[in-house]
Amino acid sequence: MTQRCDVVIVGAGIAGCAAAIAYARYGLRVILVEAHRNTDAFKRACTHLIQSSAVPTLRRLGLEAEVEAAGGIRTDLEFHTRAGWVRYPRIASGPDATYGYNIRRSQLDPLLRRTAAETDGVRLLRGARVRELQRDGRRVTGVVVQNEAGELVPIDARLTIGADGRHSAVAGLARVRTIKTSHGRFGCFAHYTGVLDKSGAELVTRGDGPAQATSRLWLLDPDIAYMLPNDGRTVLAAMVSSERRDESLRNLDNHINSIFSRLPGGPDLSNARRVSNFTPIKKYQSVWRRPIAPGLALIGDAALVTDYLWGAGIGWALQSSEWITDATALPLVSGEPMAPALRKYAYRHFRRLGLHHAFNANFATGRKMNALERVLFGAATADEEIGARLLDFGSRKLNPLQAFGPGLLARAWRLHRALEAA
Structure with missing residues (x-):
């Protein structure tokens, strides 16, 4: 019927x-x-990860409180490249707060x-x-x-x-x-408990308000790693060239540990325990x-x-x-x-x-950063406005044309030259 x-x-x-x-x-x-x-x-x-650009949609659906009740952790994002850290946390509460959520799909x-x-x-x-x-x-x-x-x-x-x-x-x-x-990288991730900040502190901050944490992305050029603190667990992920896929698959625990052990400002994994199977992404x-x-x-x-x-x-x-x-x-x-x-x-x-x-x-082809990307990431480590634009681009609130106008690109280039000359 x-x-x-x-x-x-x-x-x-x-x-x-x-x-x-x-x-x-x-x-x-x-x-x-x-x-x-x-x-x-x-x-x-x-x-x-729910990027901050989508949080207004959650609010409009009336689901933000339910997401937090289900274990959603408010998060901001930091990038690390060879030029250093891009970190301008704006997770504080209030009308101008900018945050996403880490929440398990389960x-x-x-x-x-x-x-x-x-x-x-x-x-x-x-x-x-x-x-x-x-x-x-x-x-x-x-x-x-x-x-x-x-x-x-x-x-x-x-x-x-x-x-x-x-x-x-x-x-x-x-x-x-x-x-x-096609993609040119092989990726895998798993869930861990016992992951701490390099200082030994807990990754998730819990107080009177909502739980908060910082997610970190390391662009090692061309390898990539990231850490997403969740409710009671932390997602650790790594991506390498597809040419190294078979080598990595032989022992994924060693693969993850070898990458995270050399990260600047990486987590303390001395008491970490993997509590899920690996999810390898072989072809994408x-x-x-x-x-x-x-x-x-x-x-x-x-x-x-x-x-x-x-x-x-x-x-x-x-x-x-x-x-x-x-x-x-x-x-x-x-x-x-x-x-x-x-x-x-x-x-x-x-x-x-x-x-x-x-x-x-x-x-996604697996290429290294081009000259423009190196200029932007380098300038973003020293200039808060450029860093904020880069993070807004990364969280998909701004497209490339909105984020990087001619004036900002010229400013980034001048700062890049000054940093190189210093």
């Missing part, structure tokens, strides 16, 4: 659940299709899925997989799913959304334009897809998968869910055509993320 709704969303991960919650709050009927039967399922190949994914399932207007179909797209000419008008009983169920919808990840079945069925680029591709087709939109990883080095995936999933609902919810309520609203979403998606992805995909 055909089911009908305003919006059918395929994929009950972060992007899909956030979009379902937002649409339902406009009074729209949403069917949320999820292949997993287990409500507590979560993505494992993720380092669990906590975040079930939280969002339960919230979506409990939201009036959302119906969650678990254990259901998309088999076909329904069409009226070129326009997508819904999906056909196979439910847990093996039955094929047509779902008619005014808008179909693919939120089903980097291997999106919806995108494949829609045959949207796709560009894939950046994926860009055109995020719209007639009657269809892609959000989250279904639309864009970038270099995991920068920890942008969760934030972009949340933000793209916000952008699609901002563009289409009112037209859906009023019965207006979808085409202009979808074009508005596609434009915003490209304007906010296109240049970020171009940079990330290029850097």
Whole structure:
């Protein structure tokens, strides 16, 4: 029997659940299709950072307090390159506070899925997989799913959304334009307890307010390492050239220890204990897809998968869910055509993320820093404004053109020359 709704969303991960919650709050009927039967399922190949650029989306959904209650740690980010540290923490409370969150996906994914399932207007179909797209000419008008009983169920919808990840079945069925680029690095990460700061202090500060910590990224050029303090655990990750993959895989414990033992300002691992399996990322591709087709939109990883080095995936999933609902919810309520609203979403998606992805995909080849990057990172160690712009770029609040205008680049170049001459 055909089911009908305003919006059918395929994929009950972060992007899909956030979009379902937002649409339902406009009074729209949403069917949320999820292949997993287990409500507590979560993505494992993720380092669990929500960039500060996505925290306003959490607030708008009314979920920031729930994220903190589930173990989310407020975090700022520091970079280290051969030029030194870029560290301008702005985590203090108040209207100008700038922070992201570290939270395990085993906590975040079930939280969002339960919230979506409990939201009036959302119906969650678990254990259901998309088999076909329904069409009226070129326009997508819904999906056909196979439910847990093996039955094929047509779902008619005014808008179909693919939120089903980097291997999106919806995108494949829609045959949207796709560009894939290969990575030149091998990465792995694991969870640890007992990790301390170099001084022996705890990484997470707990007081009267929310728990706080500093996440650190070492750009060793070309090797990379980062540390993300979580609730009771710390994620340690390392990335090296793909040519060293087989060597690293022989003993991942030694691989992690050898890299972290030589980090400037690195953590104290003398009492650290690994409490999870390693997650090795052997082969990876950046994926860009055109995020719209007639009657269809892609959000989250279904639309864009970038270099995991920068920890942008969760934030972009949340933000793209916000952008699609901002563009289409009112037209859906009023019965207006979808085409202009979808074009508005596609434009915003490209304007906010296109240049970020171009940079990330290029850097993901495993190359060393180019001259401009060395100038910017070097100047950022000595100039707070340049450092703040670099950190805002890294947290995806500003795209490259917004972050690095001609005046700032000229200032960075003069400072770079002065530092070299000193």
